Amino acid sequence: MADENAPYTVGYGKPPSEGRFQKGHSGNPKGRPKGSKNLAGIVLREARQKVRINSSRGTRTVTKAEATVLQFANKSIQGDLRAGCEFIALIERSEESANSGTGSLQIGDLDRQVLENLRRRMTSLQSANTKPNGKVSE
Secondary structure, three states, rough: OOOOOOOOOOEEOOOOOHHHEEEEEEOOOOOOOOOOOOOHHHHHHHHHHHHEEEEOOOOEEEEEHOOOOOOOHHHHHHHOHHHHHHHHHHHHHHHHHHOOOOOOOOOOOHHHHHHHHHHHHHHHHHHHHOOOOEOOOO
């Protein structure tokens, strides 16, 4: 190890030895408080919050996650290609997770083929509508 009495030049990235943490002591001795949340906890808490939406059935209260799925579905119906691709991917991920559980709803082969064809068509339309600078033309 280095001799503590050796000459030491203070500079960028070399703080004075008096200002450093003493051996065996941490700069954060208590660590993260027990009550603080990680990112996944924050995202889940926000997704479960209720919001009011206006629909054809009147004003309803739904979770933010449900409202997001409704927005994807509505935008894909209106012709938004990016939302359509995301919505189809969301459907497929939901089916995979539902099929891994018991008592799941099975999708038929014909429905799966229709979804795959729709995804291919939307992807090809999206790539055809993309300008060289990466922006989508309307």
